[in-house]
Amino acid sequence: MLITRKLEFDAGHRISTHNSQCRHLHGHRYVIEITLSGNIISEKGVAQQGMVMDFSEVKRIAKSALVDKWDHAFLVYSGDAPVMEFLQSLKDHKTVVLDVQPTAENLAVIAFGILDEAYQDIYGNHLQLEQVRLFETPNCWADAIRGAH
Ligand SMILES: Nc1nc2c(c(=O)[nH]1)N=C([C@H](O)[C@H](O)COP(=O)(O)OP(=O)(O)OP(=O)(O)O)CN2
Numbered sequence: 001m002l003i004t005r006k007l008e009f010d011a012g013h014r015i016s017t018h019n020s021q022c023r024h025l026h027g028h029r030y031v032i033e034i035t036l037s038g039n040i041i042s043e044k045g046v047a048q049q050g051m052v053m054d055f056s057e058v059k060r061i062a063k064s065a066l067v068d069k070w071d072h073a074f075l076v077y078s079g080d081a082p083v084m085e086f087l088q089s090l091k092d093h094k095t096v097v098l099d100v101q102p103t104a105e106n107l108a109v110i111a112f113g114i115l116d117e118a119y120q121d122i123y124g125n126h127l128q129l130e131q132v133r134l135f136e137t138p139n140c141w142a143d144a145i146r147g148a149h
């Protein structure tokens, strides 16, 4: 069985090597869709009966591991020297430094790695992360899929 939980966050970025408008500082309302696989819990009387994982628990884990860290942050490539220098000059600025360009593809792969650690098979129903879909705009998204990125 697959279940998917959607969350949203705002973040700034730029793609410093881009040959068009994406090299300018700008932001997005990112949408992340987290897909988990697992067996439906059949144990009678437990709070998770009939579920793979409670959607509220999927959300709580995603916020704690990733979304609250990226929300209202600037996602910057460590190789983007001028923007790194600028952000470091701002006191207490919420900055997330990445070792790759903050494209939708790279963000999806990074998010997958973080969330894969965060979702554990705590109910013994073989719960695991299968896919992270990251929308950069309503028209543009990237999928990081287990075993295929
Ligand atoms: N393969 C990728 N291509 C692009 C990425 C990316 O992450 N991966 N990112 C960008 C820009 O950051 C930009 O945010 C996307 O802009 P754009 O193509 O203009 O997307 P829109 O949905 O805003 O475009 P509409 O024309 O309004 O549909 C660029 N490329």
Ligand SMILES: [Zn+2]
Pocket: 013, 022, 026, 027, 028, 136
């Ligand atoms: Zn962008």
